[in-house]
Amino acid sequence: MADTESTKPGLVVAAHGRHCLVESPDGSRTRCHAKGKKNETVVGDRVLWRASGDEGVIAGVQERRNLFYRQDEIRTKSFAANLDRVLVLIAAEPEFSEMQLARALIAAEAEGIEPLIALNKSDLVEPFERAWARLLPYQHMGYGVLPLSLRLSKDVDREHLLQHLRGKTTLVLGPSGAGKSTLINLLVPQAQALTGEISQALNSGKHTTTATTWYWVDAERTTGLIDSPGFQEFGLHHVDRMQLAALMPDFKPHVADCKFYNCTHLHEPGCGVMANVTDLPGAPAGKIEPSRYRIYRTLFEELSQTRY
Numbered sequence: 389m390a391d392t393e394s395t396k397p398g399l400v401v402a403a404h405g406r407h408c409l410v411e412s413p414d415g416s417r418t419r420c421h422a423k424g425k426k427n428e429t430v431v432g433d434r435v436l437w438r439a440s441g442d443e444g445v446i447a448g449v450q451e452r453r454n455l456f457y458r459q460d461e462i463r464t465k466s467f468a469a470n471l472d473r474v475l476v477l478i479a480a481e482p483e484f485s486e487m488q489l490a491r492a493l494i495a496a497e498a499e500g501i502e503p504l505i506a507l508n509k510s511d512l513v514e515p516f517e518r519a520w521a522r523l524l525p526y527q528h529m530g531y532g533v534l535p536l537s538l539r540l541s542k543d544v545d546r547e548h549l550l551q552h553l554r555g556k557t558t559l560v561l562g563p564s565g566a567g568k569s570t571l572i573n574l575l576v577p578q579a580q581a582l583t584g585e586i587s588q589a590l591n592s593g594k595h596t597t598t599a600t601t602w603y604w605v606d607a608e609r610t611t612g613l614i615d616s617p618g619f620q621e622f623g624l625h626h627v628d629r630m631q632l633a634a635l636m637p638d639f640k641p642h643v644a645d646c647k648f649y650n651c652t653h654l655h656e657p658g659c660g661v662m663a664n665v666t667d668l669p670g671a672p673a674g675k676i677e678p679s680r681y682r683i684y685r686t687l688f689e690e691l692s693q694t695r696y
């Protein structure tokens with residue numbers, strides 16, 4: 389960080405192109421330009437900025453505790469920085485992709501961020517039971533799985549969610565149709581109006597689809613909720629394939645039992661991981677569900693492709 393003279397601290401609450409919206413400790417918000425060519429700030433960044441007319445210029449970005457991002461062969465997309473939690477919202481319907489869920493969880497583990505899974509639409513009894521059963525292995529490997537019925541049990545769900553989110557900064561991710569907007573509106577009733585204001589501030593009046601946005605849940609501004617699109621195509625190219633098993637809590641304890649220290653858990657004799665893939669439904673604690681092993685194999689292969 390440089391130029392401390394006349395700089396002020398702030399929190400990045402939205403970013404778009406070469407601009408970001410910075411919130412000062414008093415709650416006021418200022419549109420700021422990046423200093424260099426590229427906007428290197430992401431939502432959740434703590435920055436120093438300097439006033440320049442009625443706008444501002446970013447003078448420096450504080451070191452990040454973590455940065456949650458995805459990366460495919462071509463590009464990197466940052467979601468947000470300095471997170472306490474990633475909440476993955478899925479639903480009984482549409483049926484969720486376990487692969488997508490696994491990717492988001494691995495990306496969170498890779499940055500040391502605690503994930504929480506929420507399963508919405510518990511009123512759709514049969515599909516919910518099926519989806520819940522598919523999530524049992526995730527409960528057994530230690531992830532919190534929260535049942536929700538966002539459209540019906542509003543106050544109950546609000547309180548339930550807040551027990552997990554209060555005082556923290558949480559990024560909310562979810563596939564289309566799972567109820568992400570419903571959840572954001574439940575926790576932040578003024579979200580829609582705020583989104584309008586933000587996109588206006590960042591696009592000089594043009595109303596575009598919102599990118600990542602920070603909302604405060606409480607008036608005291610202690611509980612932060614970050615809404616971000618982009619749950620599809622969750623590339624993990626930033627993860628070393630040899631680290632993959634260590635980022636999957638059902639695999640991790642067995643890696644130490646592999647005969648070879650550089651075991652890929654694909655074909656080696658004496659592999660502790662392969663020895664623990666089970667057919668028992670729900671994969672009891674300590675065991676690995678076959679679907680999880682298939683996901684591991686697919687991801688390992690994907691991360692083995694040469695990059696051009």
Ligand SMILES: Nc1nc2c(ncn2[C@@H]2O[C@H](COP(=O)(O)OP(=O)(O)OP(=O)(O)O)[C@@H](O)[C@H]2O)c(=O)[nH]1
Binds near residue numbers: 509563
């Ligand atoms: N049955 C049922 N439907 C729900 C529940 N919560 C939300 N929905 C419905 O699910 C649909 C999708 O909800 P949204 O909140 O728009 O979902 P979203 O994830 O924001 O979806 P996109 O806008 O496509 O990104 C809407 O028709 C909601 O009314 C629930 O608890 N039960």
Ligand SMILES: [Zn+2]
Binds near residue numbers: 660
């Ligand atoms: Zn092994």
